[in-house]
Amino acid sequence: MLGIRKLTTVLAAVAPSAYALANVATVKTLAVSGGHTYSYTIAPSSYGRATYLLLHGFPSSSYDWRHTIRALTAESFGVVAPDLLGYGASSKPTAVEEYSQEKISGHVVEILQHEGISGVVGVGHDWYVFRHKTFLATPYSPVGPSPINLTAINTQTRSAFGHPIYGYWGFFNETDAASVMDKHHESFTSLLYPGDAAIWKTDVCPVGSLRKWLDADKKSSKPGYITDGEWSTHDSIMLGGGYTGPLNWYRAAMAGLNRSPTLNTARQSINKRVIFISGADDAVGRPELAEQTANTGRKSGLLPDVETFVVPNAGHWLQIEQSFRVSTILKSLDG
Ligand SMILES: *[C@@H]1O[C@H](CO)[C@@H](O)[C@H](O)[C@H]1NC(C)=O
Ligand SMILES: *[C@@H]1O[C@H](CO)[C@@H](O)[C@H](O)[C@H]1NC(C)=O
Numbered sequence: 001m002l003g004i005r006k007l008t009t010v011l012a013a014v015a016p017s018a019y020a021l022a023n024v025a026t027v028k029t030l031a032v033s034g035g036h037t038y039s040y041t042i043a044p045s046s047y048g049r050a051t052y053l054l055l056h057g058f059p060s061s062s063y064d065w066r067h068t069i070r071a072l073t074a075e076s077f078g079v080v081a082p083d084l085l086g087y088g089a090s091s092k093p094t095a096v097e098e099y100s101q102e103k104i105s106g107h108v109v110e111i112l113q114h115e116g117i118s119g120v121v122g123v124g125h126d127w128y129v130f131r132h133k134t135f136l137a138t139p140y141s142p143v144g145p146s147p148i149n150l151t152a153i154n155t156q157t158r159s160a161f162g163h164p165i166y167g168y169w170g171f172f173n174e175t176d177a178a179s180v181m182d183k184h185h186e187s188f189t190s191l192l193y194p195g196d197a198a199i200w201k202t203d204v205c206p207v208g209s210l211r212k213w214l215d216a217d218k219k220s221s222k223p224g225y226i227t228d229g230e231w232s233t234h235d236s237i238m239l240g241g242g243y244t245g246p247l248n249w250y251r252a253a254m255a256g257l258n259r260s261p262t263l264n265t266a267r268q269s270i271n272k273r274v275i276f277i278s279g280a281d282d283a284v285g286r287p288e289l290a291e292q293t294a295n296t297g298r299k300s301g302l303l304p305d306v307e308t309f310v311v312p313n314a315g316h317w318l319q320i321e322q323s324f325r326v327s328t329i330l331k332s333l334d335g
Helices: 001-021 061-071 101-114 127-136 152-160 177-183 186-192 199-201 207-216 227-243 244-254 287-300 323-331
Strands: 026-031 039-041 051-055 077-082 123-125 274-279 306-311
Touching: 001 061, 026 101, 026 207, 039 061, 039 101, 039 274, 051 061, 051 101, 051 274, 061 077, 061 101, 127 227, 127 323, 152 287, 177 186, 177 207, 186 207, 199 207, 244 287, 274 287, 287 306, 306 323
Parallel strands: 051 077, 051 123, 274 306
Antiparallel strands: 026 039, 039 077
8 A cells, every 4th residue: 555655646746847758758657577567758769760778877767868858759769768676656676686687677678578669779877887887897797797896896996096986885785874865865866966076086986985975964066957846856756765776776786686697608798889978077987997898898709899988078967967969979879
């Protein structure tokens, strides 16, 4: 009962702005395996143009693709943008085991099959590109053969960039992390979507820094790329669902749940064109790491056709910060 009430509340809260896309896309729901329900924004392609699968990262929802969806649909491209598990109007199971990448990828495939879409241009922000970036510490592997060694990643990146990139992961694994984020929601959102991307180097990336920021309830300056109305929509989406589900993505990875004994080496190479787009000022998704991942992938043959792009004047939220540039690159991928 509680679950159903919550879902209704979220839908109502999200409606005004999500439906600002109502003239270009519709929102649908689908029951997938595991007893979960997904909500997704969808628009069909016309004139034989490609359909783009848009997968958001942490801590956000399909709402992060609002500019991209407008840009793509305006030129007859199709889009499918789900609220991924734990987010928005989709199910938010509390069990960590539900959040393995293998299960979540399966849900996304079910959505595409249900819609009769046989090929997409896959676009992942943050989490879905994360696994490519793990090249830094481990060889490329879509579902990670070994648990993530945070110490190793943080040590190596501290010496390369002057700050570790995953210092906040330890906090995300702490049992009270979700309640601390809920309690200091405004402080958390202001830091995650900051006015100056450089603040992540001091207050997100170093071990222990994010928790300190939240405990002190600090606020960063607001960015120019999000309007007041967009803030309220983002807030109602995140507060409606809470952070337990979103944090479970990290906990599943740290618990080694993304290891798959069934995925063999041959299936791990991506024999399609792959591109990495990085924000020049992103402290976590460093362009150097994307470059390194691309080089390693070319050499090993796992990414035979890979190219990197760096978007200037953008931090982590490049599809919001520099939406025109990002949409232009994405459109060029059709064909
Ligand atoms: C993780 O990396 C650190 C530092 O490189 C190393 O000392 C440690 O043994 C590694 N842990 C595991 C479980 O491999
Ligand atoms: C995360 O927490 C789990 C259980 O609470 C623990 O087994 C695991 O070692 C932790 N991992 C890291 C990287 O802190």
